Amino acid sequence: MPTGALATAPLTPxxxxxxxxxxxxxxxxxxxxxxxxxxxxxxxxxxxxEANRAAFRRVVEGGPPPGVLAYAGQxxxxxxxxxxxxxxxxxxxxxxxxxxxxxxxxxxxxxxxAKPYRRRxxxxxxxxxxxxxxxxxGAVVVEGYPVDAASGTMPDPFAWTGTVSAFRAADFVxxxxxxxxxxxxxxxxxxxxx
Numbered sequence: 001m002p003t004g005a006l007a008t009a010p011l012t013p014x015x016x017x018x019x020x021x022x023x024x025x026x027x028x029x030x031x032x033x034x035x036x037x038x039x040x041x042x043x044x045x046x047x048x049x050e051a052n053r054a055a056f057r058r059v060v061e062g063g064p065p066p067g068v069l070a071y072a073g074q075x076x077x078x079x080x081x082x083x084x085x086x087x088x089x090x091x092x093x094x095x096x097x098x099x100x101x102x103x104x105x106x107x108x109x110x111x112x113x114a115k116p117y118r119r120r121x122x123x124x125x126x127x128x129x130x131x132x133x134x135x136x137x138g139a140v141v142v143e144g145y146p147v148d149a150a151s152g153t154m155p156d157p158f159a160w161t162g163t164v165s166a167f168r169a170a171d172f173v174x175x176x177x178x179x180x181x182x183x184x185x186x187x188x189x190x191x192x193x194x
Contacts, residue, residue, distance in 0.1 A: 005072060005073075006070050006071065006072060006077075006121075006122065006125045007070070007071045008068050008069065008070050008071070008125060008126065008129035009068065009069055009071065010065035010067075010068055010069075010133055011060055011065045011066060011067050011068065011069055011079075012060070012063075012065055013060055013061050013063075015069060016057060016060055016061075018069055018071075018076040019056075019060070019069070019076070019079065021076055022069070022076040022077070022078070022079060022112070022114060023079075023112070027049065027052060027053055028079070028112045029112070029160065030048065031048035031049035031050075031052055031053075032044075032048070032052060033052035033053045033055070033056040034056055034066070034067075034079070034081050034109075034110050034112075035047075035052040035055055035056055036090060036110075037081075037088035037089075037090045037091050037107075037109040037110070038055075038059070038087065038088055038089060038090070039055075039089065039090065040089065040090065041090070044090075064137055065133060066081055066082070066083050066087075067079060067080050067081040067082050067083070067110075067130060067133070068080050068082070068126060068129040068130050068133055070113075070122050070125055070126050070129070072117065076114075077113065077114045077116075077117040077122060078111070078112065078113040078114065078117060078122040078123070078125075078126050079110070079111070079112045079113075079126070080108060080110070080111050080112075080123075080126035080127060080129065080130040081108065081109045081110040081111075081130075082106055082107065082108050082109070082130040082131075082133060082134050082142065083106060083107065083109070084104070084105075084106050084107070084139075085099070085104075085105050085106065085107040085143075087107075088107055088109050091107060091109065091145075094178075095178070096178035096179045096182050097145050097178055097182060097184060098178065100143075100175055100176045100184055100186075103140075103141055104139075104140070104141070105139070105141045105142065105143045105186070106134040106137075106139040106141070106142045106143070107142070107143055107144065107145070108127065108130055108142060108143070108144035108145075108161075108162065109145075109161070110160055110161065111123050111126060111127075111160060111161065111162045111166075112160065113126075121169075123162055123163070123166040124166050124169045124170050127144070127162070127166060127167060127169075127170035127172070128170050128171075130142065131170065131171075131187050131189060134189065135189040135190075139189055140188070140189050141186055141187070141188055141189065142172075142186070142187050142189060143172075143175070143184055143185060143186040143187070144161065144162055144167050144172060144184075144185050145161050145162075145182060145183075145184060145185075146161055146162040146163050146164045146166065146167050146182075146183065146185060147161060147162070147163060147164070147181055147182065148163075148164045148180070148181045148182070148183055149163060149164075149181075164183060164185070167185045168185075170187070171187050172185035172186060172187045173185060173186060173187070
């Protein structure tokens with residue numbers, strides 16, 4: 001599937017059935033429902049599954065869109081979460097991914113691509129669309145926290161924050177590194193409000 005065949009759209013309440021279809025009964029991975037960065041570890045564990053699904057639905061219904069979906073035709077094939085960094089309490093507590101500076105940033109916290117569509121450029125398209133969504137909401141900088149798998153391959157579930165190669169292809173550059181495998185990558189957004 002060439003990336004030109006993809007369409008992307010912000011996750012609005014009317015697209016909630018598409019998220020359910022994409023994530024499936026496991027909520028993408030292990031009952032997460034894209035809530036891991038929004039909660040403490042104990043909260044996330046306590047509400048894995050249905051409670052996380054309900055919490056994420058409230059996020060979607062409360063707006064603004066918490067990310068973007070990718071579609072191949074009418075089929076939802078990928079997801080990218082993006083929001084102001086302070087929306088992710090787990091991220092705010094991270095020592096490895098601590099703030100680089102005082103610049104207000106939006107953070108890409110999660111990428112999920114349906115298995116048949118992996119390694120086909122979907123993540124790059126999602127990252128570009130997430131940057132545009134952040135820009136439209138007033139962001140001037142968007143950053144992400146991919147895994148650097150330069151030392152070898154890793155199972156797809158461990159790359160849920162994306163890969164360095166995908167971020168580079170979407171015009172992000174490394175600005176810091178809190179550990180050998182966890183860079184912080186940023187993209188400056190032109191025309192952002194604020």
